[in-house]
Structures are given as C-alpha cells and as structure tokens.
Amino acid sequence: MSPTTETLTAERILEATEEVLRRHGPAKATVVDVARALGVSHGSVYRHFRTKAALREAVTQRWLDRTAAALAGFVTEERDPEARLRDWLRGLFDAKRHKACDDPELFATFSVLTGENSGVVDQHIAELTAQLAEIVRDGVARGAFTAGSDPAVTARAIFQATGRFHDPAYAGEWRRPGVEEEFAAVVDLLMRGLRAADGGA
Amino acid sequence: MSPTTETLTAERILEATEEVLRRHGPAKATVVDVARALGVSHGSVYRHFRTKAALREAVTQRWLDRTAAALAGFVTEERDPEARLRDWLRGLFDAKRHKACDDPELFATFSVLTGENSGVVDQHIAELTAQLAEIVRDGVARGAFTAGSDPAVTARAIFQATGRFHDPAYAGEWRRPGVEEEFAAVVDLLMRGLRAADGGA
DNA sequence: CAGCTGACAGAATTCAATATCTGTCAGCTG
C-alpha cells in the first residue's frame, strides 16, 4: 500500500510533512499522519528526526531557505545598486505577500512554525541581512551609497525599517489598499538616506 | 462596605477596571470583579458601559491617550525640527520600553487589550502620525526637511519604519543588547533621507 | 544486520459535565 517503494529519506519525510501540514494545519498534524502518508510506521520517521519538534524545524528551514535563495539573485547582479536594492526589497515583499494572500491558511501554518522555531528564523534573518549588506557594500564601493559606518549595520537598519512589509506579524495589513504607497514611501525615504551626499547629480 | 461613598462615575469605574486588570490579568478580569472593587452590584456597571467590551475599549483608549499626550509636547516646541523629531521618536520608544520592561505583566495585559480594540488603536496611530506630520511640516517650512510630497505620507513612513521600536509585537526584542544601536541606525538613516538636499551645510 | 514495525508508558489533547460570567430587567430604595 505504500505510495512508492523508494527508500525512506529525510527529504521524502519533509515533503510528506509539508503536505500533512498543508492538509491538517499546524495544530492537528501528527507524526502518525506523516508516517501514514508515507506508508510506513511512525517509528521509522523517528529514525530520521529525533523529535517532532526537530521535524517541524527542518520543514521551517526548508521553507525559509527557498525564500532566501529566490532573493540571492539580486545580490550578485551587475547593475545599479539602488535599483538592485529596491528590487530586492520589492521581491521580498511580493514573495511574502503572495504567499499570505494566495493561500492564507498555509501562510498561517508557516507563521505558527516560524513562531515555534525562533532559532531558525534568526538564522534566516541573518542570511537576508547578509544579502542586503552585500548590496550596500557594493553600492558604497561604487560611490552610489554613503553607508554611515558599517554596511552590516545599515543593512540591518534597512531590514528592520521595512519590517512591516515582510514580517508575518503584519500579514493582515498587506491586503489593505494603500500598502503599495506606504511601501513606496518607506523605501523612497530609505533610499534618499542611503544615497551618496553628492546625490549622483 | 463601599470603599468610598462617592457617586459612581464612568471615571471611577475605569479606574477600578484598570486596577482589576492589573491584579487579575486580561483573561480573568470580570465585570463582577470590577463591581466588587467598587462596592456596587455588577448591574450598576452596565448602567455606564453597555458591554464588557465597551468597558475594556474605554480603558484601552485612556491608556493610549496618556501616551499620546506625553508626546504632544515635542510637536509645539520652538526648536530644530530634526532634534524634535529625534526626541519624539526616542520619547515613544522609551515610554513603550519602560512600560514593557518595568512591568511586563501589565504590559502584556495591555497588549491583549490593544489586540482586541483595533479601532481604538487605529485612532491612536492616526493621532501619533498626525503629531509626526506636524513636525515634518514644520521642518519643511523651515527648510530643514525635504518631504517628498505630502508630509502626512512621510510621517506615516517614519512611523512605520520605526515600528520595531514601538509596536508591542516586538516588545520581546527591547531587552536585547544592541537595540539601542539598532534604533540609532534606523533613526539616522531616516533623518538623512529627510534632510533637505543642501544638507544644512 | 540495517532498517522497519508495533506495543507500550507517559505526556498532551479532547470532550462533556459543571461552574462562572455576561447582560437584562422587574422591582426596591432613598
């Protein structure tokens, strides 16, 4: 009765766990459900993940890593740093907003998971701000930006200042009319603060 | 047995309700408790507030109004607009942070209340951004700021960009070492974006 | 013998019975 006869891998378990979470939600997804979906006993799942918490953490990490990977492209491009920075911020906002608006239940599920796994989230945020710092550093090197002192500090400030447009806590606001304008206003203000004093004029 | 023999006023009920909330927390504070604290029957409380929700809403508003009033001073001062803006933002951050750190339980209670009363909170935020807009408008008039288009839009952007330092959702972060620097970095970036192009040089 | 199974103990959740609370109102009281 197994869905497939492939060997049981961590990857397949993660896949099944995501599916179970999608179907049952975070409160009712059990590891027995996951095992059933894979056609194995739940004891087998524990061979790959020490605890249910570890399994959920791994799913969370996978999810967050996908987002980070999608944004990495903007970092290495050969283009105007300000444009790249704007695109990166917009990319993050759009990605989150689409997830939140297209499938609110799934998004709520992952909001619960991220709430449970602050360590993984901290790591994710560190990765994102590192990407931002890279763009800022490049902008400073090219004379497009004036980063106060440390690009990493500036990057963190940019990330925090735009929190309303990527922190799941604010997901409810992303449907409201006017968010677009609010996003633009915040980004514009930040970009003006970031531009080199000579203004590129 | 009444604590006092004064007539029962809305004000006295609000006072007692705050006390009951402080003692019992938001989940266990009942209107019977409030009535008992005042030495009256709970029916009397309903003479002044149609529902328990209305009572809690009024308490919430009182609480938020106090914060807003404390900041209003910075708006009308005759000083460098940038300094006033910085002081206003710091004032908001310090006020919230002290409330959150000095009495975490009470702060949690009010976080629950604000979560219940989004209408009142929206009004409070509108008032705060109006104060900000006033400072921005003044700064533009004096040639200290370049507000992109509408001071109100800029004010909203400033408020949202500093959300991490006043939104109760982030209260947990306010104890961490480094918040001070993060706050400074965000505010500096915003101030640079706000300053007139001539830089006041 | 590497990997899986399924019975098991203790932890966590559900559910229904019970207790408490909200909001109303007829009547009391000063």
Place this chain on the structure above:
DNA sequence: CAGCTGACAGATATTGAATTCTGTCAGCTG
C-alpha cells in the same frame, strides 16, 4: 423617580476523565 440591586437565561470558561499522541525499544524481516 433616578439610580441601584440581584435573580435569571443564555453564553462562556473550567475541570477532570477518557482519548490520542509522542518517543522508545525489543524483536521481526528481507
């Protein structure tokens, strides 16, 4: 008679007994 009381009905919350889940492990299977 303006304002308060307290009994009441329906709604909500609490409790603890019964179910379900997690995590382990001795033994089965290919």
